[in-house]
Amino acid sequence: MPAVEETLRALLARGAEDGTLAPGSKLPTERDLVERLAAPRSAVRRALDALERDGLVIRHVGRGTFLTDAAAPPLGGAPADTSPAEIMQVRLLLEPPVAAHAARVATQADLDRIAECLRAGGRAEDFEGFESWDARLHRAIALAAHNGLLMNMFDVMNTARALPVWGSLKRRTSSPERRRCYHEEHTSIVEALCDRDPEGAQQCMRAHLENVSDNLLGRR
CATH class of the missing domain: 1.10.10.10 (Winged helix-like DNA-binding domain superfamily/Winged helix DNA-binding domain)
Known part of the structure; x- marks a missing residue:
């Protein structure tokens, strides 16, 4: 930066x-x-x-x-003992309906920012680069919902992704093939957003996060 x-x-x-x-x-x-x-x-x-x-x-x-x-500043960080399972539970509760709402209210500038994150993630060739753009993409989708309180909640949840237990698990389960799969899932989410399809955006986000959960935890 x-x-x-x-x-x-x-x-x-x-x-x-x-x-x-x-x-x-x-x-x-x-x-x-x-x-x-x-x-x-x-x-x-x-x-x-x-x-x-x-x-x-x-x-x-x-x-x-x-x-x-x-x-607005986040309300606080995630507890240090937050587990990957807890992170995925909260993501599955929060992000699919957020994507649905974003499909309804996102501006063209929001969609352009989301598409930029998608393209950059697709070009990333290593774990760190992809993870950085992955986080930015999901946050850009949350920003497109235009709700400050929701963003505080999202950012509190997102601090858990900086915990060592999450990072080590993501690195251990990452592979080029898996990153390509995630990029394809991201593409489906973004296409639904651009089509102003709330149900499609919610379903694609849920399917993506369930796949991430399966890959990280071996179960849902």
Whole structure:
């Protein structure tokens, strides 16, 4: 991640945590950010582009840049003793209906961001690259539901994917063939979203997560 983008994300995170920035808050102007970050205007614009792609800010011509609901800080992390089985149980409860709702309310910008994650995941040649884009894809789908409370819940759940027990299990059960299979399943989910097919998006997401659960745990 470029240094200016990382610094800007940290600045927004601190503001969200201390209450000086909240969903709907207007960000400083580009000129102010250039001075505050001591960075070229072009670098600040690229950083804002990245934040917009991730759904953390929205820009209105003539009005400015504003924080979205997705920028609200998570309620807390997952317990350190969360098991892979618990993670998959929660994912199966949460993500299929989220995909259905996203199919109804996603904007074209949301769908473009989701498609970008899908393409990048398909190009990834190693475990780390694929896992990174896998996580971004699922989060982009959740962002497309446009519900700040739901995103807090999703992000709490998603912190469990950073636990060592999850990472080691995913690495142990990963293979190029399995990653290709997951990419095909991701493609079916994204196609249903682009077709504005809530039932199809929900079914494809459920089938994908059930396959992931079977591969990780050997059972459902």
